[in-house]
Amino acid sequence: MFFGGSRLSGREPGERQKLEASVKLLLLLLADSDGTLDEAELQYVDAQFPDTERTVKARELLEVIHAGELKRIEQAVRTLAKEGRELRISFLELAIAMCLADGAVAITENHILRFYADALFVGLGVLRKRFQAIAGQPLPDPGDPGSPDWWNQGRSAGGDAASDSGMA
């Protein structure tokens, strides 16, 4: 599964590049959030648009995240939020799949997924359904590593809160 391809055909090159860069940036924010971004994930992000040559590379966009350029991230969210519902949900599914690639959704990834669902006007309900469909299990509660109780319940620094369920 990749994001680009036929669903973006017929668009103006400038518009297409802007959308591609936005999708890549938002995926990278997600992938980088748990501090374990590696070369394979960078390639995975670039591979979402295999039929374009001039699009900005994931490694360059990573600099935007490390520099804390929130304005660029905000613009990326706004760009994607203007797209049709089908495309926005496709992005969310891609984001979910990326989170699950290493086996479990990290706490930071969980928070960002929920933010994307809200910011892209998809909603938490749809996120939960799509997550259940892709992961085969409910979207876990992010957990609270700022609470001594959470740590006392045997959570590890790996941040896997998969056994939690429910959501306020």
Add this chain to the structure above:
Amino acid sequence: MKDLYHKLEVEPTATRDEIAAAFEQQPELKAYSAILLDDEKRPLYDQVHKTLKTIGTLRFRLDLDKSDTWFIQRYPDFAIMPKPKLGAVSREPPAAPKSRDKPKRRAGTRAGWLLPLLILLIVAVAIGLMLIL
């Protein structure tokens, strides 16, 4: 999740010693020292703290910071409250002018323009009466 750094009044980049000193200043937060003074727990807390800070700021910028959202309910420490409808972009209240910058109102300033107006009125009435008589 609580913003422990904010409560301790230290930066997220604070050293272990600085954090330990901050906990001594605020004994009511001592239970949380088991997180921030633990070399294995703190990195995870820091990751989530950074992410929630980013999300809180983005939500504010994207006008997703309404008070009835799950984010504000669950993570009030990381939510930037809605900006005033008629206000400026900044959520900070306008700084009070320093005393030396305050325009000094001179005593009798208001009377300064009222008095000539009153005199003018009296003169006008007097002239009117003279003309009538």
